[in-house]
Structure formats: C-alpha cells, structure tokens
Amino acid sequence: MSDFQLSILGCGSATPSPRRNPSSQVISYRGRLMMIDCGEGAQATMRRLGLSFSRLSHVFISHMHGDHCLGLPGLLSTLSLHGKKSPLTVYLPAEGLEIMKSITDFFCREATYEINYVALEGAGGQILDLPSLTVEAFPLYHRVPAYGFVFREKPKPRHLRADMLDFFKVPVAMRPKLKEGADFVTEDGNVIANSRLTTSPDPSLSYAYCSDTMYDHRVAHAVKGVDVLYHEATYDDTLAETARQRGHSTARQAGMIAAEAGVKTLIIGHYSKRYYDTEILVLDAREAFPRVIASADGLQLDIALLSK
Amino acid sequence: MSDFQLSILGCGSATPSPRRNPSSQVISYRGRLMMIDCGEGAQATMRRLGLSFSRLSHVFISHMHGDHCLGLPGLLSTLSLHGKKSPLTVYLPAEGLEIMKSITDFFCREATYEINYVALEGAGGQILDLPSLTVEAFPLYHRVPAYGFVFREKPKPRHLRADMLDFFKVPVAMRPKLKEGADFVTEDGNVIANSRLTTSPDPSLSYAYCSDTMYDHRVAHAVKGVDVLYHEATYDDTLAETARQRGHSTARQAGMIAAEAGVKTLIIGHYSKRYYDTEILVLDAREAFPRVIASADGLQLDIALLSK
Numbered sequence: 001m002s003d004f005q006l007s008i009l010g011c012g013s014a015t016p017s018p019r020r021n022p023s024s025q026v027i028s029y030r031g032r033l034m035m036i037d038c039g040e041g042a043q044a045t046m047r048r049l050g051l052s053f054s055r056l057s058h059v060f061i062s063h064m065h066g067d068h069c070l071g072l073p074g075l076l077s078t079l080s081l082h083g084k085k086s087p088l089t090v091y092l093p094a095e096g097l098e099i100m101k102s103i104t105d106f107f108c109r110e111a112t113y114e115i116n117y118v119a120l121e122g123a124g125g126q127i128l129d130l131p132s133l134t135v136e137a138f139p140l141y142h143r144v145p146a147y148g149f150v151f152r153e154k155p156k157p158r159h160l161r162a163d164m165l166d167f168f169k170v171p172v173a174m175r176p177k178l179k180e181g182a183d184f185v186t187e188d189g190n191v192i193a194n195s196r197l198t199t200s201p202d203p204s205l206s207y208a209y210c211s212d213t214m215y216d217h218r219v220a221h222a223v224k225g226v227d228v229l230y231h232e233a234t235y236d237d238t239l240a241e242t243a244r245q246r247g248h249s250t251a252r253q254a255g256m257i258a259a260e261a262g263v264k265t266l267i268i269g270h271y272s273k274r275y276y277d278t279e280i281l282v283l284d285a286r287e288a289f290p291r292v293i294a295s296a297d298g299l300q301l302d303i304a305l306l307s308k
Numbered sequence: 309m310s311d312f313q314l315s316i317l318g319c320g321s322a323t324p325s326p327r328r329n330p331s332s333q334v335i336s337y338r339g340r341l342m343m344i345d346c347g348e349g350a351q352a353t354m355r356r357l358g359l360s361f362s363r364l365s366h367v368f369i370s371h372m373h374g375d376h377c378l379g380l381p382g383l384l385s386t387l388s389l390h391g392k393k394s395p396l397t398v399y400l401p402a403e404g405l406e407i408m409k410s411i412t413d414f415f416c417r418e419a420t421y422e423i424n425y426v427a428l429e430g431a432g433g434q435i436l437d438l439p440s441l442t443v444e445a446f447p448l449y450h451r452v453p454a455y456g457f458v459f460r461e462k463p464k465p466r467h468l469r470a471d472m473l474d475f476f477k478v479p480v481a482m483r484p485k486l487k488e489g490a491d492f493v494t495e496d497g498n499v500i501a502n503s504r505l506t507t508s509p510d511p512s513l514s515y516a517y518c519s520d521t522m523y524d525h526r527v528a529h530a531v532k533g534v535d536v537l538y539h540e541a542t543y544d545d546t547l548a549e550t551a552r553q554r555g556h557s558t559a560r561q562a563g564m565i566a567a568e569a570g571v572k573t574l575i576i577g578h579y580s581k582r583y584y585d586t587e588i589l590v591l592d593a594r595e596a597f598p599r600v601i602a603s604a605d606g607l608q609l610d611i612a613l614l615s616k
Binding site: 014015016017018021022040041043044047048064066067070071073074077078081082099102103106107 | 322323324325326329330348349351352355356372373374375378379381382385386389390407410411414415
C-alpha cells in the first residue's frame with residue numbers, strides 16, 4: 001500500500017438506499033486523514049474501516065445538500081467524545097457557513113478541539129498547502145454552489161545514485177540539494193550534472209473528486225491530467241435528460257470527462273438507488289473510457305496502483 | 309403480531325460503536341409509525357427493517373444531545389425525496405426548537421409536507437391524543453432538559469356475547485353503547501346489566517421510554533404500572549458513580565425502576581460502547597427485576613406479548 005489511499009465511506013445518492021450510505025470518502029495521505037463530503041453514516045463507516053478519528057485534519061464539503069454534509073454535526077460531536085486535541089478545518093461553500101456554525105455552536109458546546117471553517121467562494125483555487133500535497137477547489141455545475149477538489153502531490157525528491165556519489169566523493173551535506181535537482185561542483189570547480197548523480201523521482205500522484213455535477217467541459221478542464229478521477233454517475237444513459245434537469249451526470253458522461261481530461265483511472269459513484277447493482281453504469285462509462293472502477297461502500301483503493 | 313410493535317433502530321450511547329447506532333426506536337401502532345429519538349443512522353435502519361417512511365406521523369425527541377436527534381435533519385429531507393404528503397409533528401425540548409427550525413429551513417427548503425414542531429416544557433403532561441392512544445411526556449433527570457414518553461392505549465370496547473344479544477333481542481343500533489359498558493333496557497323497561505351481555509375488553513397496553521436519565525424515584529412514579537418499560541442502562545454496576553456523574557443509570561438501577569414501577573417487562577439499552585456483548589448488563593438488571601430483555605439494533609418486539 002502506498003502513502004496515498006482512498007476509502008469510500010458512502011457512494012449512494014440523496015434518496016437513501018439500504019445498501020449504500022450517502023456521499024463520503026476519506027483520503028489517507030502519509031498518516032493524515034482528510035474527508036471529502038460527510039453524508040449521514042460516514043462516521044460509523046469510518047470506524048468500521050478502522051480509520052482513526054484522531055488523525056482527521058480536514059473535511060472538504062462539496063455542496064450543502066444534506067446527503068453530502070448531514071453527517072458532519074455528528075462527526076464533530078464524536079471527535080470530542082474521543083478527546084480529539086488537534087484542530088480540524090472544514091471547507092464548505094460560503095452559503096453553508098452560518099448554518100454549520102450554528103449547529104456546531106449548539107451540539108459541540110464542549111468541543112475538546114478547535115474547529116475552523118473556511119468558506120469556498122467564486123472560482124476556488126488552491127485552498128490547502130501541506131508539506132507534500134496541495135488541495136485545489138474548482139466549481140462544479142449543480143443546482144446549488146458546488147465544488148470539486150484536486151489532491152495533488154508536490155514534486156518528490158530525485159533518487160541519489162550511491163555509486164556515483166562515492167565516485168565523485170559528494171559530501172553528505174550536499175545531498176539534499178542534489179535531491180532537489182542541483183548540479184554538484186567539485187573542489188576543482190568541475191560541474192557534475194545532476195542527471196549523472198541521481199535518477200528520476202517517483203511520480204507525483206493526483207486525485208480529483210467531482211460530485212455532484214452535470215456534464216460540463218469545464219470540469220474536464222479543471223481535472224486535466226490528474227491520475228485518478230472520481231466522477232459522479234447518478235444515472236445510466238437512458239436517463240440523460242433527467243440527469244441534466246437534476247444537475248447530475250450519466251455514467252457515460254463521467255467516462256467522457258475522464259477521456260477528455262486524460263486521466264488514468266475513473267471511479268464512478270453517487271448512484272441513484274434504482275441501481276441495485278452497478279454493472280449497467282460501468283458498461284455505459286466504458287463506452288467512453290476504458291478503465292472504470294465502480295465505487296462501493298467500504299472499498300479501499302490505492303491511488304498509486306490506479307495511477308499506473 | 310399485535311397492533312402495537314416496537315422496533316429498535318439504535319441502542320448505543322453517544323460514543324459511537326461499529327455495532328450499534330445511537331438511540332432511535334419506532335412504535336408501530338395500528339399502521340401508524342411514531343419515532344422516539346432519531347440518532348444518526350435511524351433512517352437507514354428504518355429502511356432496512358421495511359418500515360414505511362410514508363406512515364410516519366410523529367417524532368418524539370427526548371433531549372437535544374446529538375446521539376438522540378442528529379438523524380432528524382436527514383430523515384426530514386428524505387421524507388421529501390419520498391414525496392411524503394401528510395404532516396409530521398416533531399416534539400422536542402424547548403431549547404432545541406430554534407436550532408432544529410434553522411436546520412429544517414436550510415435543508416428542507418423543498419419540503420413536500422408540513423412539519424410542525426411542539427416544544428416540551430416544564431412537567432410535560434399529555435402531548436398527543438389519538439383515537440385509541442395517548443402519549444404523555446414526563447421529565448427525566450439528565451445533564452440537559454430531557455423527557456420520557458408513555459404510550460398508553462385507551463380503554464378498548466367490551467366484547468359482545470352473541471348468544472345473550474340474541475336471547476334478549478338487543479337491537480343492532482344498541483351494540484356500540486353496550487361495547488362502551490352501557491346496560492340494556494328492554495321495551496318493558498327491564499334493565500339487563502352490561503355484565504350479562506358482554507365480556508371484558510382486551511387489556512389496554514402501555515409502553516414507556518426513559519433515556520437518558522440518572523436513577524431517580526420520580527421516574528418510577530411517572531411510569532407506574534406501564535406494561536413495558538425501556539430504561540437506559542449505560543453502565544454495569546461497578547460504574548455506578550460514573551453513571552451518576554454523567555446523568556446516566558446502571559443496568560441494576562434500570563431493574564430497580566422496573567421493580568418499583570411494577571412493570572411486566574424491562575427492556576434495557578443505551579449501552580456504553582465498552583460493552584461488546586450485553587450479558588453483564590442483563591445479569592445486573594436481573595438482580596433487581598426478573599424479566600429483562602436486552603435491546604439490539606434491528607430487534608422488533610410485540611408489546612402485547614411482553615405485557616403478559
């Protein structure tokens with residue numbers, strides 16, 4: 001398992017299904033947990049999957065429909081019951097700020113940790129800059145203000161070639177600079193090109209989340225070149241008009257966005273409850289894009305594997 | 309199965325357990341559904357048990373801790389998605405009225421049905437009067453204002469004795485009065501005592517819900533003589549001091565309330581998550597009261613059977 005994991009806590013749509021929770025996912029990145037959307041039941045599934053509450057640092061809410069955020073008040077309460085100490089930052093569309101603060105004020109009066117809210121507005125942009133990862137928000141096209149998110153690893157250090165470091169007698173103190181790509185200058189003033197001393201870094205991985213949204217080229221543009229794309233696929237192809245009217249996408253449209261954006265793997269989800277199994281949706285999506293995975297509650301995926 | 313059923317949707321306490329949802333129950337009474345408390349996950353379990361959303365008419369919230377009411381916003385949204393038309397009445401402690409209305413205003417903007425809120429205050433009393441059933445609220449003793457509820461069937465009609473009606477030639481029009489206990493006066497002015505024409509009615513059943521509360525004799529007084537009592541039993545006997553401090557009861561205390569109130573069956577629940585199985589709690593309760601049932605998520609019980 002790599003440093004970059006995705007756990008699907010819920011992949012159903014608004015009308016509840018006995019088989020699927022509403023939307024929620026957790027990104028595990030180097031020991032840190034970040035949640036995307038928090039439908040009812042997210043905290044219970046998080047526990048079932050053994051994802052530690054104490055490691056949760058950020059929650060990103062795509063939009064203020066209940067099936068994407070009504071698990072948040074309960075989760076915030078629970079974090080206190082678990083004695084969480086480190087702060088939690090919640091990103092959510094500006095229109096949800098007031099109500100979510102009111103709920104928190106009422107139900108988390110005895111919070112053991114700091115809750116920070118960040119309002120998403122306008123065109124989004126980079127909203128988080130961690131040492132090895134950034135998170136960007138970008139607009140989706142739904143019935144209410146909605147945002148997608150891209151989790152993007154920063155460039156990684158180059159790999160040192162031990163044999164060449166020995167040969168050129170590179171001092172230990174120089175090595176961090178070489179990992180960043182610097183050339184090595186010997187005591188005699190000879191320049192040894194970095195490419196002789198190092199090999200390419202591991203690829204920087206990226207994951208994008210798009211739910212809920214209608215089919216729109218601007219979404220493909222926003223997620224251009226990410227490795228793994230989660231895109232909602234609420235309906236099959238015969239319900240394209242319903243999808244458009246409700247601000248949703250069909251599975252084939254999810255495939256078209258994946259193809260246009262040039263991703264490596266497409267994960268579909270946010271299924272209407274009419275689909276007991278998801279085979280028809282996978283088949284529809286595959287007509288536009290070959291590598292499709294159907295999300296399922298409890299499914300855990302390795303972003304590195306899906307990026308190959 | 310009788311007309312009066314109880315479905316346990318969740319019997320865990322605030323700290324979530326992967327095995328138990330937080331508090332929620334549904335009373336099925338002659339085709340009507342009434343919910344008591346609505347912790348997160350209640351709506352999902354309701355669906356799993358095949359309890360129809362459209363038949364839900366009343367929700368009774370005992371107190372405004374998240375594990376007893378944070379499933380309500382999602383449930384209210386879902387009822388609209390299911391196209392509910394008939395009104396829903398939500399009873400809740402007065403302090404919760406404003407926040408719950410704010411949440412409803414935000415998340416149920418497109419409600420297809422009328423939501424009425426009734427604030428519980430002071431000593432409670434009868435809060436609902438249906439054709440065959442009443443509901444009373446009474447104070448519990450917890451860290452915030454909290455109410456228990458008694459569901460009490462009204463006296464039922466007496467059974468007519470067909471042989472005696474024939475013998476005394478009782479006109480059909482008189483029969484409803486006889487069922488209510490009236491004597492029959494013949495054309496000659498003779499009075500035939502009701503007891504010769506009818507037999508006793510079926511017993512009127514009653515069910516009381518007490519969660520969350522510390523051990524208090526006033527609770528036993530409020531539920532005096534009910535047939536079936538659900539009483540919280542958060543801790544085992546060794547944690548009596550913790551129970552008192554947190555405004556909760558031990559299982560033995562639940563048994564003591566059942567004994568003092570003279571009920572027929574005690575159902576315990578609201579278990580701390582430290583109890584993987586509930587055997588120790590059942591044994592503790594049985595030291596004070598013999599007939600104890602351990603609630604479990606998804607358990608469905610017949611109040612008539614438990615009242616014998």
